[in-house]
Amino acid sequence: MKQSEIKELSVAELQEKLKESKKSYAELKFANSISPLENPIQLRFARRTVARIATELTKRELQ
Template sequence: MKFNEVKDLSVTELKKKRATLSEELFQARIKNSIGQLSNPLEIRDLRRSIAKINTAIVKKVAR
């Protein structure tokens, strides 16, 4: 997910997206601990996407 895709969304949309990504991250961590995750780099991508969303939320609220 690119930051340009995130910065155009509203704060409520960003919070919903963050909640879904957090759930996906939780599921990916569970699968990784069991050994069912095919690509462990997916965890890193999810964390980075959540960080981008958090940055966009802070920028929008600060305005």
């Protein structure tokens, strides 16, 4: 998910996306620990998406 897409979402939508993204990242980590993923870069993208959403939420809270 790109930063421009994240900025367009409301706070409630961001919180929902954050929950979904964290769940997805946890599932990927679990799957990778059992047997290596075909594309381990998925882990990096998932982790960074979680960080982008969390950063945007924090930024909006501080405003």
